[in-house]
Structure formats: C-alpha cells, structure tokens
Amino acid sequence: MENSIELQNVSKKYKDFELKTISFNVPQGCIVGLIGENGAGKTTTIKSILNITKSEGTIKIFGKDSVKNEKEIKEETGVVLDDSFLSEYLTAKQVNSIMKEFYKTWNEEKYISLLKQFNLPTDKLIKDFSSGMKMKLKIATAISHNPKLLILDEPTSGLDPVVRNEILDIFRKYIEEDETRSILLSTHITTDLEHISDYIVFIEKGKMIFNLPTDELLENYGIIKCSKEDFTRLNKKDYIAYKKGKYQYEVLTSNKNNIRNRYNITTIDKPSIEDIMLLYIKGEK
Amino acid sequence: MIKGLLKKDLFNLASYKTSLIIIIVFCGIAIIGTDAINLAPTVICAIVGMISLSTFSYDEISKSNKYILTLPTNRKEIVKEKYILAIGATIFGGLLGILLTILVVNVMNYIRPENMINLDYKILITTALGGIFCISLLQAIQIPSVFKWGAEKGRIQMFISLFIIIAVIGGIYFLVTKFNININIEMLSDFINKFGLIILIALMVVMYFVSYKIAYKIYRNKEE
Numbered sequence: 001m002e003n004s005i006e007l008q009n010v011s012k013k014y015k016d017f018e019l020k021t022i023s024f025n026v027p028q029g030c031i032v033g034l035i036g037e038n039g040a041g042k043t044t045t046i047k048s049i050l051n052i053t054k055s056e057g058t059i060k061i062f063g064k065d066s067v068k069n070e071k072e073i074k075e076e077t078g079v080v081l082d083d084s085f086l087s088e089y090l091t092a093k094q095v096n097s098i099m100k101e102f103y104k105t106w107n108e109e110k111y112i113s114l115l116k117q118f119n120l121p122t123d124k125l126i127k128d129f130s131s132g133m134k135m136k137l138k139i140a141t142a143i144s145h146n147p148k149l150l151i152l153d154e155p156t157s158g159l160d161p162v163v164r165n166e167i168l169d170i171f172r173k174y175i176e177e178d179e180t181r182s183i184l185l186s187t188h189i190t191t192d193l194e195h196i197s198d199y200i201v202f203i204e205k206g207k208m209i210f211n212l213p214t215d216e217l218l219e220n221y222g223i224i225k226c227s228k229e230d231f232t233r234l235n236k237k238d239y240i241a242y243k244k245g246k247y248q249y250e251v252l253t254s255n256k257n258n259i260r261n262r263y264n265i266t267t268i269d270k271p272s273i274e275d276i277m278l279l280y281i282k283g284e285k
Numbered sequence: 286m287i288k289g290l291l292k293k294d295l296f297n298l299a300s301y302k303t304s305l306i307i308i309i310v311f312c313g314i315a316i317i318g319t320d321a322i323n324l325a326p327t328v329i330c331a332i333v334g335m336i337s338l339s340t341f342s343y344d345e346i347s348k349s350n351k352y353i354l355t356l357p358t359n360r361k362e363i364v365k366e367k368y369i370l371a372i373g374a375t376i377f378g379g380l381l382g383i384l385l386t387i388l389v390v391n392v393m394n395y396i397r398p399e400n401m402i403n404l405d406y407k408i409l410i411t412t413a414l415g416g417i418f419c420i421s422l423l424q425a426i427q428i429p430s431v432f433k434w435g436a437e438k439g440r441i442q443m444f445i446s447l448f449i450i451i452a453v454i455g456g457i458y459f460l461v462t463k464f465n466i467n468i469n470i471e472m473l474s475d476f477i478n479k480f481g482l483i484i485l486i487a488l489m490v491v492m493y494f495v496s497y498k499i500a501y502k503i504y505r506n507k508e509e
Binding site for chain 1: 289346
C-alpha cells in the first residue's frame with residue numbers, strides 16, 4: 001500500500017514546547033486520526049506537514065519532499081483549519097472566485113452544489129455564519145478541487161453532535177468515492193474517530209505514544225476493573241497505566257487476552273479511544 | 286496565485302468604497318471652494334495608499350495567513366502581492382486625484398467662464414508625484430514593520446521610524462543653518478528641475494525594492 005504522507009523523526013523546538021521525533025504514515029485510502037489533548041502537538045505536526053512551520057526530520061507527501069515540491073503537493077491537498085480561513089469579510093461566492101485562481105482543478109459546479117447541499121447562503125458574509133456553517137464552508141472549499149489528500153485540524157471542535165455527524169458523513173463519502181484518497185484528521189474529540197478512522201496516532205506532550213490500527217486498538221486494549229488485591233498481583237509489564245478509584249482500580253492494558261489467561265481476571269471492559277487517552281494522560285504508571 | 290491573493294484583498298477592501306466616494310466628493314468640493322486645486326491627488330493617493338495596507342488587519346482578524354500557506358502559493362508570492370497592491374493603490378490614488386482635478390476644473394470653467402480657474406498641469410503632476418513619493422516612503426517603512434510586528438504594533442513602529450526620519454532631516458537643516466553652510470540654491474533648483482523626476486522615480490524603485498527584500502526576509506522566517 002502506498003503512503004500519502006510519510007513522517008520520519010519530525011521534531012520542532014519552541015521555547016516552552018518540543019515536538020519529539022514523530023514518525024507515522026498515512027496510507028492511501030485510509031483515514032488516520034491524530035489524537036491528543038490540547039497543546040499535545042497535533043497542530044504543530046500538521047503545520048510541519050504543510051510547511052507552515054519549519055521542522056527537522058523528513059516529510060514526504062505523495063512520495064515527494066514536502067518542501068521542494070510544496071506547490072505541486074498543495075495543488076492536490078485540501079486543508080481545513082479550525083481557526084483560520086481566507087477572510088471573515090468575504091461571501092461564499094467571492095471564495096469561489098478567489099479559489100479558482102489558486103487551483104488548476106477547481107470545480108466550480110461541485111463547489112456550488114456543495115453549498116446547496118449544506119444549505120449555505122452565497123451572498124452572506126462569512127462572519128455572520130454560525131460555527132457549523134463556517135466549518136461546512138471550509139470543508140466545501142477544501143474538497144472542491146478534488147484533492148487526493150485531506151488534512152483536517154480539529155474540524156469538529158465546538159460543533160453540536162448533529163453537525164458533527166453531518167461533517168463526518170462528508171468525510172466518509174469523500175473517502176468512499178476514490179480509493180486513492182486519504183484523510184489525516186486531528187481532533188481531541190476522539191469519539192468521532194471510532195467509526196471512521198483506520199489508524200490512530202496518539203501524541204502526548206510532543207511525543208508519539210502509539211500508532212495503531214483502530215480495530216486493533218479497540219479489540220486488544222482493555223480496562224481491567226479489579227480490587228487492590230488483584231491489582232497487586234499484576235506484573236508491571238502487563239499494564240500501561242492505572243487509576244485508583246474509590247472502590248476499585250482501573251488498569252489499562254494493551255493485551256486483554258493475556259490478562260484473562262494469565263491472571264484469571266474476567267472484568268475487562270472494552271475501552272473507548274477517550275478512555276485509553278485519559279488513562280494514558282491521567283493514570284499513574 | 287498572486288491574482289487569487291489580490292482578489293481576496295480587493296474583496297476585503299470593497300467595504301471602503303463608500304468612504305472613497307465621500308473622499309472624492311470632499312476633494313471635489315475643496316477644489317471648487319478653495320484655491321487648493323492641487324490638493325486632490327495627494328489626499329486621494331494618501332488615503333487609498335494607506336487603505337491598501339489595512340488588508341494586513343483583515344488577514345490578522347481572520348488569521349488568514351496560516352490558511353493561505355496551505356494553498357498552492359508560497360511566502361514570496363504573499364509578500365509580492367502586498368507590494369503590488371500597495372504600489373497599485375498609490376498610483377491609482379494619484380491618477381484618480383489628477384483626473385478628478387482636471388474634470389472638476391474643466392466643468393467649473395465651463396459653468397462659470399467669468400471665474401476661470403487656471404490649472405497648471407506641470408504643477409499638478411509634480412504635486413501628485415510628490416504625494417505618491419511620500420506615500421511610497423510610508424509604505425516602504427510600514428510593510429516590513431507590519432510583517433514583523435503585526436498590523437497594530439507595525440503602525441506604531443512606522444510612526445517611530447517616521448519620527449526618526451523627520452528628526453534626522455530636521456537635524457541636518459539645523460546644522461546647515463547653525464554653521465552657515467552655503468548652499469547654492471539656484472544650482473540646486475536647476476538640478477531638481479532637470480533630474481528631479483528621474484531621481485524621485487529611481488528613489489521610489491529603490492525604496493520599494495529594499496523594503497520588499499527586508500519584508501520577505503522577515504516573513505520567510507516568521508512562524509504562523
């Protein structure tokens with residue numbers, strides 16, 4: 001399988017934050033979720049991929065160097081950023097007029113039909129749009145030149161569940177239309193990823209914690225709910241982190257079958273991605 | 286790609302069209318009501334030239350530079366576009382002022398032949414060029430400052446730079462008068478008459494070029 005994005009040892013140093021040797025791939029035809037709490041390094045990773053910020057390491061997009069072939073790569077990439085767009089003082093109609101100057105493959109018909117599909121007015125200033133409408137406009141703009149790759153930074157933050165679901169549907173359809181398309185989706189709302197992502201990359205304090213297929217993560221990881229006695233029986237190598245509750249211990253393991261077989265513990269819950277992330281961040285090691 | 290960036294800025298600036306019409310009307314009235322017939326090119330050029338820089342504020346409010354860097358363009362084109370817009374706006378303002386003056390004077394002379402206004406075209410164009418030069422100087426200082434410090438702080442930096450320039454010129458003038466340094470005014474005036482226009486244009490080209498180089502160097506290393 002070819003990769004749309006390849007990151008190798010990408011690092012970036014700021015005064016108060018450091019992104020440390022991040023390596024992962026976004027295979028063609030896949031949705032990769034980039035998760036982590038706010039300030040973990042997700043946006044810095046995306047900014048490095050897009051060459052908005054200079055970083056160390058190797059970044060290849062469509063097999064090409066991301067800096068040397070910047071324009072060519074960006075022709076085939078659609079981007080949605082949570083906090084940034086062309087201008088708040090434009091209308092959707094003006095956005096169309098601007099974007100066709102940027103992309104050789106800009107599809108005006110597709111853009112107009114997406115605006116209709118999303119019920120977006122063409123002559124209203126973007127600043128008067130609701131958050132959901134703004135996000136839908138950003139997405140319509142990002143996919144109207146038929147990009148091979150979508151890079152989305154927090155596309156669902158601040159949106160209500162109905163709009164979030166609508167937006168996730170758009171991504172699902174986009175990837176289903178062409179098997180060579182890929183999506184890198186950064187979010188701290190991990191529930192969004194459970195149904196649509198193929199891989200999960202978890203970043204914490206600038207360090208990559210894991211990069212795993214979503215199915216494997218949800219199948220193999222487990223949260224053991226046990227007493228203090230059972231917890232003390234556990235070998236440290238068999239769990240990742242734990243949280244001491246009022247009545248029981250919650251212990252995160254990456255191999256729940258191993259725990260079942262070795263310790264004869266049966267109360268192991270299937271965790272959500274959020275549970276895994278929370279125990280990694282807040283749990284004791 | 287520069288065309289796309291220009292379109293974005295021009296759409297943003299469209300909100301100034303009412304203000305521009307008011308300024309044109311005001312300048313037209315000033316030409317009729319006062320003797321300041323050469324005022325319009327400088328005023329319109331100054332206002333249009335400075336309005337063009339307000340696109341930086343629009344970009345800042347919408348944090349659009351980060352998004353623009355995700356489009357098939359680059360930092361060089363982003364900086365270049367700002368200069369094209371600034372220079373274009375200044376020249377447009379100057380030309381608009383010249384045309385307005387010619388139009389108003391000729392209409393008034395037609396309506397009131399007993400009260401003829403004498404329009405010296407040479408003075409009009411020289412004044413317009415002087416105005417364009419001053420605005421170019423301001424822009425050449427302000428654009429790199431805005432790229433470095435942002436729209437708000439950049440404006441303050443520009444006023445500081447302008448104050449320093451005025452202080453230096455004032456200082457030179459003070460020294461010349463204090464130490465009675467003789468300057469051959471006739472020769473100087475002759476020189477300006479002969480080469481003034483070329484020097485002015487050459488200075489503008491150099492100013493913008495140096496300013497562009499500095500602005501690009503700043504923006505190339507800036508984190509969005």
